[in-house]
Amino acid sequence: MCGIVGYLGPLNPKDVIVGGLKKLEYRGYDSAGVAILDGGLVKRVRAEGKLRNLEAKLAHESFDGHLGIGHTRWATHGVPSERNAHPHQVGGVSLVHNGIIENYLEIKEALLKRGANITSDTDSELVAHLVAEQVKIQKDLLKAVQVVLKELRGAFSILVIWDQQPDRLVAFKDGPPLVIGLGEKQTFVVSDVQAALNYTKKFMYLEDREIALVQGTGVQVFSSAGAPLQKPVVELNWNADQVEKKGYSHYMLKEIYEQPHAVSSAMAPHIDATNQTVRLSKVGFGGAGVTHLESLDAAKDWEQTQKIFASVNRVTIVACGTSYYAGLVGKYLIEALAKIPVEVDVASEFRYRKPVLLKDTLVITVSQSGETADTLAAIRLAKENGLQTLSICNVRNSSIDREAHGHLYMNSGPEVGVASTKAFVSTLAIFNLVATAFGQARGQLSLGQAREQVQALLAVPSQMEVVLAYDKYFADAAEDFKSFKGFLYMGRGVSYPIALEGALKLKELAYLHAEGYAAGEMKHGPLALIDERMAIVMVAPSDDLFEKTVSNLEEAKARGGKIISIGTGENERLKSISERYLGIPKAHWSTNPLLEVVPLQLMAFHLADSLGHDVDQPRNLAKSVTVE
Numbered sequence: 001m002c003g004i005v006g007y008l009g010p011l012n013p014k015d016v017i018v019g020g021l022k023k024l025e026y027r028g029y030d031s032a033g034v035a036i037l038d039g040g041l042v043k044r045v046r047a048e049g050k051l052r053n054l055e056a057k058l059a060h061e062s063f064d065g066h067l068g069i070g071h072t073r074w075a076t077h078g079v080p081s082e083r084n085a086h087p088h089q090v091g092g093v094s095l096v097h098n099g100i101i102e103n104y105l106e107i108k109e110a111l112l113k114r115g116a117n118i119t120s121d122t123d124s125e126l127v128a129h130l131v132a133e134q135v136k137i138q139k140d141l142l143k144a145v146q147v148v149l150k151e152l153r154g155a156f157s158i159l160v161i162w163d164q165q166p167d168r169l170v171a172f173k174d175g176p177p178l179v180i181g182l183g184e185k186q187t188f189v190v191s192d193v194q195a196a197l198n199y200t201k202k203f204m205y206l207e208d209r210e211i212a213l214v215q216g217t218g219v220q221v222f223s224s225a226g227a228p229l230q231k232p233v234v235e236l237n238w239n240a241d242q243v244e245k246k247g248y249s250h251y252m253l254k255e256i257y258e259q260p261h262a263v264s265s266a267m268a269p270h271i272d273a274t275n276q277t278v279r280l281s282k283v284g285f286g287g288a289g290v291t292h293l294e295s296l297d298a299a300k301d302w303e304q305t306q307k308i309f310a311s312v313n314r315v316t317i318v319a320c321g322t323s324y325y326a327g328l329v330g331k332y333l334i335e336a337l338a339k340i341p342v343e344v345d346v347a348s349e350f351r352y353r354k355p356v357l358l359k360d361t362l363v364i365t366v367s368q369s370g371e372t373a374d375t376l377a378a379i380r381l382a383k384e385n386g387l388q389t390l391s392i393c394n395v396r397n398s399s400i401d402r403e404a405h406g407h408l409y410m411n412s413g414p415e416v417g418v419a420s421t422k423a424f425v426s427t428l429a430i431f432n433l434v435a436t437a438f439g440q441a442r443g444q445l446s447l448g449q450a451r452e453q454v455q456a457l458l459a460v461p462s463q464m465e466v467v468l469a470y471d472k473y474f475a476d477a478a479e480d481f482k483s484f485k486g487f488l489y490m491g492r493g494v495s496y497p498i499a500l501e502g503a504l505k506l507k508e509l510a511y512l513h514a515e516g517y518a519a520g521e522m523k524h525g526p527l528a529l530i531d532e533r534m535a536i537v538m539v540a541p542s543d544d545l546f547e548k549t550v551s552n553l554e555e556a557k558a559r560g561g562k563i564i565s566i567g568t569g570e571n572e573r574l575k576s577i578s579e580r581y582l583g584i585p586k587a588h589w590s591t592n593p594l595l596e597v598v599p600l601q602l603m604a605f606h607l608a609d610s611l612g613h614d615v616d617q618p619r620n621l622a623k624s625v626t627v628e
């Protein structure tokens, strides 16, 4: 998940680009760079770490050109370093990229066979090589890009410039957002509008597989086949509140769209980028207390965490509502990766049911607010019985955070919408990290398996952006919901808690009755509910349980049930039995839940909004239930 800025116009590109990257730094900040025309060539400056490191380098640089591109990176392929920072340059071609090139290995192999001198570990550099090859043949940047675009698979937003045509910039995308800001005799191409808002409020949104040629004082957009396209220009007239919502109609929608960033922020502190494994950071089991975490010795702290993970023999996860469903996902992950028994309980039951609390149990609480009364009571009960406790929360120094021995943070930023979204997916990312760390500490995961988990996690932000790009389909599917009397959300395995969460979103936002069920339970009762007015929302990724899930769907179909299914890629089997089919990118079984939940969030949001409900503050609910 990275930030991209491109500029062509009379202003100083260095100021415009760096200013824009600052607005996008939340999208990724492990390295940054610019490539700007100077003296007829494209001069590149890059720096590892925060944007301020690049600014320090640029303080001594000047550029006489009026064309440039810039990038702030969140590493997916290749460790954070100057060598892997964008822009990538091959010959006179300079390029920045947000996303993932899925077929990068075959591209790399072919390039090496053609003698390419590949200098980084990134997939992005390979695209620069492809464009550099093509400009020699096509003698034109746009034509070169049109050829290269056909070779790429994955999720990508790309800007490219060439010093032989210094009056133009070419942009193309398939997945992650790319927006064109139309100024007075100047053009901006950015990942998010806020990177250009200081200069213009007129924007054009690129759709997937479209190519933009920014030249002179204007822009032309083409289909991937080269047909010129007429694109609508949107004028954003934002008020202060909307700026706070970044132009989104509701906080909840903004927070749904922040999820790729929320997930990368949750993971970033805990991934050892050099070894591509998990190294939980500043957890504090050693008793430092929540106010001293920053001063902890990292190595000793990590050692202490591993000692706790190796010494306990069971885990109990306690939470409420959406956080409880995140805990259910955590159960599947920790049991599968660490081979340790995990119990999950709603806090309001746990605190009163006189649970059997054994000393070798780690109690993990999940709470976005860190103030939920039942969850706070649960962590106190665990501590009174001498158990180790670990809090996963979004608010540092909150009551639950202060009570816990160990501390992990969702790092999602303030979640204003009462219906929890970005905190939920961040918690799923944290549970992936915890399960992997548990597995490593207990010798249940090899280094290779741990790396597989980390690679799967690193891919999630870009995969999420691909899912978000299909929001219009989810809004259309939500319209279908108006004709149903009841809703059964179902899934198997680690998708079952996602079905529960999807049902909760519909309940708390659209005020419609929905039930979440384990799909294997259909024959034990719910099948009696099925008729043509019952909607079945089935979460059915292409995992080990897919065949069983599809047979559950066929049972419901045979009884007249109307099916909305979520599956991996273009799944013809699911399409053939579904009224609506929503595809998500192919992902690891342990990260599917982070992608599956997004369509469910958006369908509930759009339905509630079309029903005229107060989506950010649903009736009868509060953001934090600080009383029993």
Ligand code: AGP
Binding pocket: 320, 321, 322, 323, 324, 366, 367, 368, 369, 370, 371, 372, 375, 418, 419, 420, 421, 508, 622, 623, 624, 625
């Ligand atoms: C979720 O959309 C609801 N807002 C609610 O279920 C919430 O998850 C629950 O109240 C727990 O809140 P917490 O995460 O702040 O403890």
